[in-house]
Amino acid sequence: MLCRFQRTLRQPVETQGVGLFTGTDARLRFLPAPTDHGIAFQRIDVAGSAPIPARIEFVAPSQRRTAIACNGVQVEMIEHVMAALAGLQIDNCLIEIDGPEVPGFDGSCREICDLLIASGIVEQDRMRExxxxxxxxxxxxxxxxxxxxxxxxxxxxxxxxxxxxxxxxxxxxxxxxxxxxxxxxxxxxxxxxxxxxxxxxxxxxxxxxxxxxxxxxxxxxxxxxxxxxxxxxxxxxxxxxxxxxxxxxxxxxxxxxxxxxxxxxxxxxxxxxxxxxxxxxxxxxxxxxxxx
Ligand SMILES: [Zn+2]
CATH class of the missing domain: 3.30.1700.10 (lpxc deacetylase, domain 2)
Incomplete structure (x- = not known):
């Protein structure tokens, strides 16, 4: 992994599915984001809730999964989406979700990867830290x-x-x-x-x-x-x-x-x-x- 430019999506893409843990339906929308934005999840089903940065400071204690929370609003099971974004070197992305848990799909992140690749991935004008x-x-x-x-x-x-x-x-x-x-x-x-x-x-x-x-x-x-x-x-x-x-x-x-x-x-x-x-x-x- 050489020194490289930050990357984001070319255009918004969305999908939906069922959470493995909670069984709740959720729609995910991946949006391009500016340089240095990072990855963040926003619960659009909770009025007034801000994007939650997917960083270690926002991790909430959970068993067998990774969740983030801010001001009492939580997003569960983010790790497979995070892996897809990291694996594809997509650094800046806002993920809107209308439920508490990221869908599990088939238990892998293949569907998310296919979706992100289909969106297109573009380089931005700042170096990645x-x-x-x-x-x-x-x-x-x-x-x-x-x-x-x-x-x-x-x-x-x-x-x-x-x-x-x-x-x-x-x-x-x-x-x-x-x-x-x-x-x-x-x-x-x-x-x-x-x-x-x-x-x-x-x-x-x-x-x-x-x-x-x-x-x-x-x-x-x-x-x-x-x-x-x-x-x-x-x-x-x-x-x-x-x-x-x-x-x-x-x-x-x-x-x-x-x-x-x-x-x-x-x-x-x-x-x-x-x-x-x-x-x-x-x-x-x-x-x-x-x-x-
Ligand atoms: Zn896993």
Whole structure:
């Protein structure tokens, strides 16, 4: 990821769908935005609510997803849209939404990517800021179950390794993948990967009020033998690809490009967000035209 100009959409595009968690219908409208605007979500169904910047300062505590909130107004499940925008290097965009949760579509961000590409992506007249990692930044759980390390990398890009390992008894076997993120590799290797859940977890999620309108076609549901119920994998290692998608969406909460190498062992949204906070505490962004 070389030093580059900021980018936005050529024209507005919209779509609609159902939220995976809350089951609410919502319409999404992606609008071009000026330089240095960043990504923001605006709840147009809540009178007088302002755009909420999709930055780490606005993240609200949530289980299994990433939400942002401001003045009591919340937008849930932003991470897949954030991944699509970051993967395609769309830096400035206002997303209007008329409900509390971003639709899940098929559990991946392929439909959003197709929509954004169809809109057209245009360069703007300012350089994109970036944070280049100068020293290792680490987030770990005390028990060693989660480890997330971001390190300097010498080619100005962003590479992510994800190590998915739920243990010997999990129906999902260990998977390990490294992807150097570019718009091309993102579309080819990551955007299609769907979110997943174990069949054994579904009852508890539904008892908690989640996923009532979700079918086996809206995400991947793994049975106790590791088979996908009423669906087919798009890649043998689709789960680890989705975890990289989630990482990218969460790292985009930095609000600038990130240059470095991130090795993620079993991390989830909470640890991804903690890493973003630590990077922002220890690093400053820059726009370096000479970095080309
Ligand atoms: Zn996800």
């Amino acid at each position: 970036a944070i280049s990692l100068l020293m290792p930044v680490q987030v770990s759980a005390d028990d060693g179950d989660v480890d997330l390390v971001a390190r300097p990398m010498n080619n100005n890009g962003l590479a992510i390794t994800y190590q998915l390992d739920y243990g010997d008894r999990s129906p999902i076997s260990p998977q390990n993948l490294t992807v150097e993120i570019t718009p091309e590799s993102f579309v080819r290797d990551i955007a299609f990967a769907r979110t997943f859940v174990l069949d054994s977890e579904v009852a508890a999620l539904q008892a908690a009020g989640y996923g009532r309108r979700v079918t086996h076609q809206d995400l991947l549901v793994f049975d106790a033998n590791g088979r996908v119920i009423d669906n087919e994998l798009r890649a043998p290692d689709e789960p680890v690809r989705h975890k990289i998608l989630d990482c990218l969406g969460d790292f985009a909460l930095i609000g600038t490009d990130l240059r470095g190498y991130v090795n993620a062992y079993r991390s989830g949204h909470r640890q991804n967000q903690d890493l973003v906070r630590r990077i922002l505490l220890t690093h400053q962004s820059e726009t370096r035209s000479e970095a080309i």
